[in-house]
Amino acid sequence: MDRNQKAEVVSKLNAELAEVGVVVVTRNLGMTVAQSTVLRQKMREAGATYKVTKNRLARIALDGTDYSSLSDLLTGPVGLATSADPIAAAKVVVEFAKTNDKIEIVGGAMGTVLLDVEGVKALASMPSLDELRAKIIGLIQAPATKLATVIQTPASQLARVFNAYAEKEAA
Template sequence: MDRTEKEELVSTLNASFGEVSLVIVTQQTGLTVAQSQDLRRKMRAAGANFKVSKNRLTRLALKGTKFEGLDSLFSGPTGIAMSEDPIAAAKVAVEFAKDNDKLQIVGGAMDSQVLDVEGVMALAKLPSLDELRGKLIGLMQAPATKVAGVLQAPAGQMARLLNAYAQKGEAA
């Protein structure tokens, strides 16, 4: 890799760090190509991505971004998971690390707040953005459904009362 390619990689990574709200730093020792492709596929499906790059170049790309505090985590064979959704990359990384002991989570950052391993694990336990939206819509629809039921109840009772009088009149 020559100097211009390195500069291009650093600027691309720097731009990526500016667009995302979550970065997770992992160490992968002995991860096979198939396992690495599986991890990348799962990340893409969740709206995140996973990259492996040289630590020195990644540290250069971190400068001037909100993730500058992650600088000390880059040593050894590291990979970075990034996503705009603050929970998507954390969920995939934690699930993959549970199933595969060759991937270890070192830490991460959500916006400018640096997270340790426990912080990333706690973030992964939170419901996803889509789940939260579904719950919110359900909560907003519930009162409307209850109001409609209350408004229909008197009309239904009146119809049953008239039906009872009609049946009583026919019987007599």
């Protein structure tokens, strides 16, 4: 890689880090290409990315961002999992690490807050943004549904009474 290519990699990574909500640092302990491909596919499905970069270039890209505190975690063969949704990248990495012993979670950061391994796991256990939206919609919709049921119940009871009188008169 020549100097221009390195500068381009650093600028792209720096721009990406300025837009993400979370960065999870993982250590690669000998993952195969197939395993790495599966991880990247799961990340894409969740709206996240997983990149392996040279530590020196990653440290340079981290400077000037909220994630500059991650520089100390960049030792050995590491990868950076990022996503705009603060939970997506952490959730995918934690789930993948449960089934694959070739990847180790080193830590992460959510904005300026540095996370250890347990912090990343706690973040992964939280509901995603879409799940929270669904719960809020359900909570907003529930009173309207109950109100419609309560208003409809006396009318249906009254109709049953009239029907019973009509059947009694017919008999």
